[in-house]
Every structure is written in structure tokens, then in C-alpha cells.
Amino acid sequence: MPLLARMLAAPLVIDIRRGAIAGLGSLLAQHNIAPDGRLAVVVGPGQGDAIVPSLHVEAEVFRIADGSYGGAVELGAKLRAGDYAAVAGVGGGKTIDVTKFAALHAGLPMVSVATSLSHDGIASPVSTLEHPNGRGSYGVMSPVAVVVDLDRVRAAPGHLATAGVGDAVSNLSAIADWELSAADTGERVDGLAAAMARTAAQAVLLQPGPERTDEFLTVLAEALIMSGMAMAVAGSSRPASGGDHEIMHAINQLYPGTASHGELAGLGALFCAHLREDKEQFAAISSCLMRHELPRIPQDVGLTQEQFARAVGHAPATRPERYTILERLAMTEPEVSKRVDEYVRAIAG
Ligand SMILES: [Zn+2]
Structure with a gap:
């Protein structure tokens, strides 16, 4: 029998607007993505600490130091050891790449929360990570939700905000x-x-x-x-x-x-x-x-x-x-x- 259509793995929800980060909690609840608050949030070394209070979600926060492969493997092990229903990566390209990779290894759905528009990794099934001798690209799962906060993007450093x-x-x-x-x-x-x-x-x-x-x-x-x-x-x-x-x-x-x-x-x-x-x-x-x-x-x-x-x-x-x-x-x-x-x-x- 011939196939009459193909199925695509696509995000359940895409939310692009000013102040979108503040709505993350209700978006996750609405779509039953992290019931019971069992959410892990990953932030980078840049805007991370300033962003956490504006998320308005109960979550355990993980801070990553860089966009390295080693850091992503370590994060994956921590996420696997915890009792989480989902993980959100909040930040620019590196934080999202590390979180996508770690989410795959922990078997968790990943929410991409972009604070800059520097490249097309915000919703892609590819994670680019740094090695001591260069970078490698890895196939991962596409994010289950993509949130882009226009206020945060507007405030991001010039060379990153719109380099995408x-x-x-x-x-x-x-x-x-x-x-x-x-x-x-x-x-x-x-x-x-x-x-x-x-x-x-x-x-x-x-x-x-x-x-x-x-x-x-x-x-x-x-x-x-x-x-x-x-x-x-x-x-x-x-x-x-x-x-x-x-x-x-x-x-x-x-x-x-x-x-x-x-x-x-x-x-x-x-x-x-x-x-x-x-x-x-x-x-x-x-x-x-x-x-x-x-x-x-x-x-x-x-x-x-x-x-x-x-x-x-x-x-x-x-x-x-x-x-x-x-x-x-x-x-x-x-x-x-x-x-x-x-x-x-x-x-x-
Ligand atoms: Zn590219």
C-alpha cells in the first residue's frame, strides 16, 4: 500500500512575543509538558542569573559554564539522575545546544527558550558542541516547544542578537x-x-x-x-x-x-x-x-x-x-x- 502522507516531528507549541519568558510556566502547564513542577531549567554563564527570577516557574536550575561536549554529557547524567518531566534551555545558541544534547541523553522532552537569534539551532534536531580540538555536530530530538522573548532578543549583544x-x-x-x-x-x-x-x-x-x-x-x-x-x-x-x-x-x-x-x-x-x-x-x-x-x-x-x-x-x-x-x-x-x-x-x- 502506498503512503499517502508523511508524519513530521514538530514542536507542539511556538510562542514568539514580547515578555514570552514570563509566560513559560503557564505554557508548560497548558500543554502538560512538565506537570507537578518537575522541570529542570538550564542557563548559561551570560544572562542566566538575571533571567531565572523572571521565569515564574518552579524548577531546579542548572548552570553551564560553556558549550562543551564534556559539559553536555555531565548535564545529561545529572538530568537522568533527577526526577524531571522536561528540561528547558534558556539562553543563546550554546545553552540551547548543550540542553538539546543533554535532554536526548536523559530521555527528556526539551523546551527551547531563545534570548538571541544568532543561528538556526533554536528549533533544529542538531546540536553543535565544542571539543578541545574543534566542534562536532550531533543529531538530537527537535524541541517540544520553542519560546522566543523579543524583549530579551532586543537587549542581546549586537553581534549575537540578529546574526541569525x-x-x-x-x-x-x-x-x-x-x-x-x-x-x-x-x-x-x-x-x-x-x-x-x-x-x-x-x-x-x-x-x-x-x-x-x-x-x-x-x-x-x-x-x-x-x-x-x-x-x-x-x-x-x-x-x-x-x-x-x-x-x-x-x-x-x-x-x-x-x-x-x-x-x-x-x-x-x-x-x-x-x-x-x-x-x-x-x-x-x-x-x-x-x-x-x-x-x-x-x-x-x-x-x-x-x-x-x-x-x-x-x-x-x-x-x-x-x-x-x-x-x-x-x-x-x-x-x-x-x-x-x-x-x-x-x-x-
Ligand atoms: Zn547554520
């Missing part, structure tokens, strides 16, 4: 790479995942910026959630991660601490659009990153052209199984330098 613009628009580069792979290697493109990831990116491209209006922040939050859902649909990060993210992984490996996920994804996407000679996509992404004051050239993230070229050369090795424009071109070192030089000139001109 870069991550959202990088979907356009990721999908172009996916289509390239379909043509060159026969890889199957999942039409629904591509539709969700592309629509999310297009919605963000249309936002004027950089003012953090409720409308802009809501569209960005929704776009990042849709990107996460697209990954859940595809069963991999393919709809939101192509050569753009390979370049980001390479920069993180070679020059740790350079810039945030969203900033590097946007820069990588713009460079990949240049490599694809897609003038329309290049112009659209470039103007969007400029309006939102996000990096467009290596110097904007403190890298020299030579350092950036080295990262581009190293990028394919960060994800050997993923075919992108970088694998298609298979550039030599002098070719990479030439394309980087061209690229910087194209933006300056």
Missing part, C-alpha cells in the same frame, strides 16, 4: 549546493525541506533592518524555526548547510573564536554565491548582510585575505561526504587566492 540573519540567508547557498549535487552526483533533493528552508531565507531577505522592530525579530525567529524544521524534514542539515557552512567550520578549526555562527555562515554564503557566479543571489545576500551590519569580507571578521583563502582551501575536508560548489570547483591554492581577491574587489567596487 546570516544563517537564514545561507539557506539559499545551501539549497543551490544541494541542487548542484543532484545534477552532478544524483543526490535526491527533498522538495518539502527545500521549500521550507528557501521560504525562510526569502522572508529574511525582504526585511529592511537594522532596527530591531517586533516585525523583523518575529520574521527572523520564524525563519530560524522553519530552517530547523527543514532539517528535521530532510533528516540532515543539508537544507541549511552547504559550502557556506564548510567555510565556517574551517574558520572555526583554523582560527577559533573569529566570529559567531550566523556571522560566518552569512560571509560563507556570500562567497559561495560569488563562486557560483550567481549575480542575482550575490547582490541580494550582499545587500541584506550590509543592511543588517553583518560581515561581508574577511577583514570584517578580523581575517586577512590569505587566512580566509586558507580556510576556503581547508573547507571541503570539514565535511568530506557533502558535495557543494567547493567540491565541484576543486580549486588549487592559487585559484582560491585569485577568487578571494576577485571577491573582495567585487564587494569594494
Whole structure:
């Protein structure tokens, strides 16, 4: 018998608004997510302590020091040892990534409470964690609920609050790479995942910026959630991660601490659009990153052209199984330098 539909694992509830954090308790009660107050809350080293009193929920609070794999494993063991019904990760990207991973290992549903919109991990089934020698991505469960507090996002540090613009628009580069792979290697493109990831990116491209209006922040939050859902649909990060993210992984490996996920994804996407000679996509992404004051050239993230070229050369090795424009071109070192030089000139001109 043929299947007539497919089932998707999706959050039960999405709540994006001003002051959403204060409503967390009633949201959990309404949806029976953590009955009897058996809730664990995880906060990061940043805004953590300031946020706890505004949550208005009874919960045991765990503080994490960083976004490390070791910390996530330790948290998972603590959560498993306790008698919790659910765990909420409250914070930016790192806190949410650690909590998603720990929740999977403790067998608990996870609630994602985002205080910045720095990347599309707020609703994705992927957790990125730091190791002593780089970062690794792990498949996890999608959050059962996603809460985005617009007041908190508006107050977040500039380079994190809306850097997710870069991550959202990088979907356009990721999908172009996916289509390239379909043509060159026969890889199957999942039409629904591509539709969700592309629509999310297009919605963000249309936002004027950089003012953090409720409308802009809501569209960005929704776009990042849709990107996460697209990954859940595809069963991999393919709809939101192509050569753009390979370049980001390479920069993180070679020059740790350079810039945030969203900033590097946007820069990588713009460079990949240049490599694809897609003038329309290049112009659209470039103007969007400029309006939102996000990096467009290596110097904007403190890298020299030579350092950036080295990262581009190293990028394919960060994800050997993923075919992108970088694998298609298979550039030599002098070719990479030439394309980087061209690229910087194209933006300056
Ligand atoms: Zn990303």
C-alpha cells in the first residue's frame, strides 16, 4: 500500500512575543509538558542569573559554564539522575545546544527558550558542541516547544542578537549546493525541506533592518524555526548547510573564536554565491548582510585575505561526504587566492 502522507516531528507549541519568558510556566502547564513542577531549567554563564527570577516557574536550575561536549554529557547524567518531566534551555545558541544534547541523553522532552537569534539551532534536531580540538555536530530530538522573548532578543549583544540573519540567508547557498549535487552526483533533493528552508531565507531577505522592530525579530525567529524544521524534514542539515557552512567550520578549526555562527555562515554564503557566479543571489545576500551590519569580507571578521583563502582551501575536508560548489570547483591554492581577491574587489567596487 502506498503512503499517502508523511508524519513530521514538530514542536507542539511556538510562542514568539514580547515578555514570552514570563509566560513559560503557564505554557508548560497548558500543554502538560512538565506537570507537578518537575522541570529542570538550564542557563548559561551570560544572562542566566538575571533571567531565572523572571521565569515564574518552579524548577531546579542548572548552570553551564560553556558549550562543551564534556559539559553536555555531565548535564545529561545529572538530568537522568533527577526526577524531571522536561528540561528547558534558556539562553543563546550554546545553552540551547548543550540542553538539546543533554535532554536526548536523559530521555527528556526539551523546551527551547531563545534570548538571541544568532543561528538556526533554536528549533533544529542538531546540536553543535565544542571539543578541545574543534566542534562536532550531533543529531538530537527537535524541541517540544520553542519560546522566543523579543524583549530579551532586543537587549542581546549586537553581534549575537540578529546574526541569525546570516544563517537564514545561507539557506539559499545551501539549497543551490544541494541542487548542484543532484545534477552532478544524483543526490535526491527533498522538495518539502527545500521549500521550507528557501521560504525562510526569502522572508529574511525582504526585511529592511537594522532596527530591531517586533516585525523583523518575529520574521527572523520564524525563519530560524522553519530552517530547523527543514532539517528535521530532510533528516540532515543539508537544507541549511552547504559550502557556506564548510567555510565556517574551517574558520572555526583554523582560527577559533573569529566570529559567531550566523556571522560566518552569512560571509560563507556570500562567497559561495560569488563562486557560483550567481549575480542575482550575490547582490541580494550582499545587500541584506550590509543592511543588517553583518560581515561581508574577511577583514570584517578580523581575517586577512590569505587566512580566509586558507580556510576556503581547508573547507571541503570539514565535511568530506557533502558535495557543494567547493567540491565541484576543486580549486588549487592559487585559484582560491585569485577568487578571494576577485571577491573582495567585487564587494569594494
Ligand atoms: Zn547554520
